[in-house]
Structures are given as structure tokens and as C-alpha cells.
Amino acid sequence: MNVGFYLTSGDAPGYVYADALVRSVRAVMPGVPVHQFTDMTSPSVWGIDATHRLPAGPLSMLRSAHYASVEGEWLFLDTDCIVQRDVRDVFDESFDVAVTDRNWPHVPPLDESFTASMPFCAGVVFSRSPRFWEGVNRIVSLMPEKDQNWFGDQRAMCRLLATGSYAFKILDGSVYQYPPESDPFDAYSPVIVHYKGLERKKYLMSRIHRELALA
Amino acid sequence: MKVPLSVYIGYDSRQPIAHAVAAESVAVHATRPVPITSLRLNQLPITRRGLTEFTYSRYLVPYLSGFTGYSLYLDSDTLCRADVLDLLPYPIAYPETAVFVVPHKLSFERPSVMLFNNAKCRMLTPDYVQDSRNGLANLSWTPDIGSIPPAWNHLVGYDLPNPAAKIVHFTKGIPVWPETKDSEFSAEWWAVANRLGSSVSFQELMGKSVHVQKVIQ
Numbered sequence: 001m002n003v004g005f006y007l008t009s010g011d012a013p014g015y016v017y018a019d020a021l022v023r024s025v026r027a028v029m030p031g032v033p034v035h036q037f038t039d040m041t042s043p044s045v046w047g048i049d050a051t052h053r054l055p056a057g058p059l060s061m062l063r064s065a066h067y068a069s070v071e072g073e074w075l076f077l078d079t080d081c082i083v084q085r086d087v088r089d090v091f092d093e094s095f096d097v098a099v100t101d102r103n104w105p106h107v108p109p110l111d112e113s114f115t116a117s118m119p120f121c122a123g124v125v126f127s128r129s130p131r132f133w134e135g136v137n138r139i140v141s142l143m144p145e146k147d148q149n150w151f152g153d154q155r156a157m158c159r160l161l162a163t164g165s166y167a168f169k170i171l172d173g174s175v176y177q178y179p180p181e182s183d184p185f186d187a188y189s190p191v192i193v194h195y196k197g198l199e200r201k202k203y204l205m206s207r208i209h210r211e212l213a214l215a
Numbered sequence: 216m217k218v219p220l221s222v223y224i225g226y227d228s229r230q231p232i233a234h235a236v237a238a239e240s241v242a243v244h245a246t247r248p249v250p251i252t253s254l255r256l257n258q259l260p261i262t263r264r265g266l267t268e269f270t271y272s273r274y275l276v277p278y279l280s281g282f283t284g285y286s287l288y289l290d291s292d293t294l295c296r297a298d299v300l301d302l303l304p305y306p307i308a309y310p311e312t313a314v315f316v317v318p319h320k321l322s323f324e325r326p327s328v329m330l331f332n333n334a335k336c337r338m339l340t341p342d343y344v345q346d347s348r349n350g351l352a353n354l355s356w357t358p359d360i361g362s363i364p365p366a367w368n369h370l371v372g373y374d375l376p377n378p379a380a381k382i383v384h385f386t387k388g389i390p391v392w393p394e395t396k397d398s399e400f401s402a403e404w405w406a407v408a409n410r411l412g413s414s415v416s417f418q419e420l421m422g423k424s425v426h427v428q429k430v431i432q
Binding site: 139142164165 | 218219284301303304305307308309
């Protein structure tokens with residue numbers, strides 16, 4: 001399995017988060033290669049195994065193009081994730097793509113139309129199908145520019161999965177993509193924590209400072 | 216693995232070769248199995264017909280698809296040169312759009328290739344399609360019409376020659392007549408038609424079959 005994350009220099013704080021992400025992967029899955037997907041000029045995060053570069057483009061276009069360019073078993077993560085346990089056994093099962101649901105009972109409910117159009121969150125995705133991401137990329141290429149520059153790939157991912165043309169597995173979001181509501185959060189220990197949204201970035205920074213102090 | 220696109224091709228009993236070539240060309244270029252259905256008027260719940268037997272039956276495609284998934288309709292006088300599954304990103308990117316066509320200036324040509332988002336076309340019931348008061352070709356039955364690139368309905372004899380055409384539409388007639396034999400893509404159409412009528416030798420195909428002795432006797 002490989003771990004990959006998308007990060008360009010336009011997201012400066014992302015370098016701080018990605019550093020913590022990489023350290024978390026090293027801690028729980030030593031030997032698993034970590035890759036950065038980026039444009040032609042953005043710096044690489046220190047300590048990663050490989051940097052994949054493609055010409056700059058809208059966020060969702062470039063990210064899905066990267067995901068479509070790699071073969072094998074991949075865990076694609078947002079930079080604001082922390083991996084807390086080994087997840088390689090997810091690939092013991094057969095699927096093209098494994099996504100997480102939004103089973104987050106501790107979080108205030110999201111707008112129903114939002115969750116209906118995007119029932120899965122693309123911050124954590126297990127994939128062994130470049131072809132699936134080619135499809136996502138082609139759908140995003142037809143979307144309005146604002147979608148291409150934001151979460152068009154997540155929207156396209158959900159819609160392509162809904163066609164039933166790819167084998168996919170749904171993972172429990174409270175386990176594989178847990179959005180904490182505080183730092184530190186309660187004793188419950190999810191596999192992957194996702195500090196999505198502005199408020200949770202404060203929790204992530206708090207955690208980074210705390211763990212660096214202990215290191 | 217489910218293929219979320221089905222293909223329907225108009226059928227006119229006066230010219231079965233047209234349908235056969237169109238269907239074969241779709242199947243040959245598809246990268247995954249795609250169901251292909253003939254629109255034969257005598258099998259359908261309407262009797263309404265126009266210049267061809269499929270003038271109106273094409274609008275039954277969403278109904279015949281159970282108003283689910285995506286369906287591509289083609290006139291019989293077409294030749295497909297690309298993977299029809301390449302059209303799928305359009306309805307997925309624009310899920311509120313009911314039907315996608317090439318927006319030709321010749322508006323009556325637009326319905327000759329239609330990509331339906333079937334769930335958005337529930338108004339196209341057999342009763343509605345049968346009713347002669349409903350003009351269907353102007354697509355006025357929906358306000359949600361999307362566009363696909365011109366290569367997906369290349370009008371031979373009207374559009375400028377395009378070697379990259381994906382669906383060739385011999386709207387002035389398939390190249391079986393002296394009047395149309397020199398049309399753009401005529402040779403490609405004939406290559407498919409000839410292949411449909413061809414076979415390897417008896418020995419090559421049946422030589423190792425259990426039936427050989429019976430045939431020789």
C-alpha cells in the first residue's frame with residue numbers, strides 16, 4: 001500500500017499539517033511509502049518518499065488527474081488527517097474504491113441536500129482503480145469552474161459511485177475519518193482523524209504542538 | 216460490474232442493414248459490454264410513425280429503460296467510431312439535465328442522437344408519445360437540455376469533414392445508393408457492412424467441430 005496526499009504551495013498551512021500526517025503514517029505503518037501529489041513548482045514535504053508533479057490546474061482537476069496516474073493500492077488522504085492505526089488490512093477485501101460515510105453522530109447534522117449529493121467524504125479514500133479516477137477527472141472537466149476549483153472531485157466521486165459501475169466499499173466514517181470536536185478528544189480511538197474545517201484546524205495545531213513538545 | 220448506459224437504435228424494416236451496421240459499430244468500439252436494443256415499432260406500445268418507423272418511437276427510450284440510468288439513442292443511419300461510454304461523464308456532471316444533444320443549427324437533426332438521463336424524462340410515457348398533439352422533435356417536453364460536442368453527431372454532407380467524428384450520421388442517406396456512395400466515411404461504413412456479411416471458411420470455423428462428419432456425409 002502507498003499513502004498519497006495532494007498539496008501545493010498555495011496551501012501554506014498544509015505543509016505544517018502534512019508534516020504531522022507523514023509522521024503519523026511513519027509511526028503506525030513503518031515502511032509504507034508516502035507520496036506527495038503537486039504541481040510543477042511547489043516544494044516537497046520533508047521526508048516523503050516521492051513527489052508526483054503535473055502542470056498546475058484547478059484543484060479538483062489536478063488532484064483527480066494525480067489519483068488517476070498511479071497504479072496499485074493507495075490510501076489518499078487530505079493533509080489535515082492523522083493516521084492512528086495500521087489500515088493496510090482494508091485492502092484484504094476486494095473493491096475498486098473504499099470510501100467513508102458521514103457517520104458522525106457527535107457532529108451537528110449537515111444540511112440534508114449536501115449529504116444527499118455528497119454522502120461520502122473524499123478526505124480519506126482507499127483505491128486500487130486509476131480508471132475510476134480517470135472517470136472522476138472527466139466528469140470534473142465538464143463541471144463549472146467553481147466546482148473544478150473546490151470539491152468537484154468529491155461530488156464527481158459520489159455520483160460515479162452511484163452509477164454502480166465500480167465496486168466500492170463503504171467504511172464507517174466514525175472509525176476511518178473521524179472529525180474531532182475538541183483537542184484532545186475523548187477516549188474513543190478512531191483509525192484516522194480528519195481535522196476538516198477551520199475550527200478543527202485549531203485542534204490540529206494544538207495536537208501538533210502538544211505532540212512535538214512530547215517528542 | 217454494472218454498465219450504467221444502454222443503447223437504443225432506431226429500426227426501419229425497409230433498411231435493416233442500416234441498423235445492423237450502427238449496432239455493430241457501437242459494439243465494436245465499446246470498452247465494456249453495452250446492451251443494445253432495436254426500436255422495432257411492432258414491439259412497442261405506440262403506433263405513431265412519421266417519415267421513418269422510429270420517428271417517434273425514439274422518445275420511448277426513457278420509458279423502456281424504466282426511467283432509470285442513462286440511455287443513448289441513435290438513428291439507424293449512423294456509424295459509431297468511438298466508445299459510447301465516453302458520453303457518461305455528461306449526465307453525471309449535470310444530473311439535472313434531462314437530455315443531451317448536439318446543438319445543430321438544423322434543429323430537426325438534434326434528436327437523431329440523444330443521451331437521456333432517464334429519471335428526468337418521466338413525462339415521456341407511451342400515451343404522451345402516441346399523442347399526435349405533442350410535437351416531440353423540438354424537445355419542448357423538457358426545459359433541461361444539455362449539449363454534447365458536435366463530433367457525437369457528425370452530419371455527413373452538412374458539417375465540414377471531420378476525421379475525428381465519433382458518431383457519423385448519414386442523414387442524406389447511407390452509402391448504399393449511387394447518389395450517396397461517395398459520402399464522407401462511406402468506406403468505413405462499407406467495411407462494417409461487409410464484415411457483417413462475411414465469414415471465414417467452413418474448414419477454419421467448423422473443422423474441429425463434432426458436426427463435421429455429419430456435414431460431409
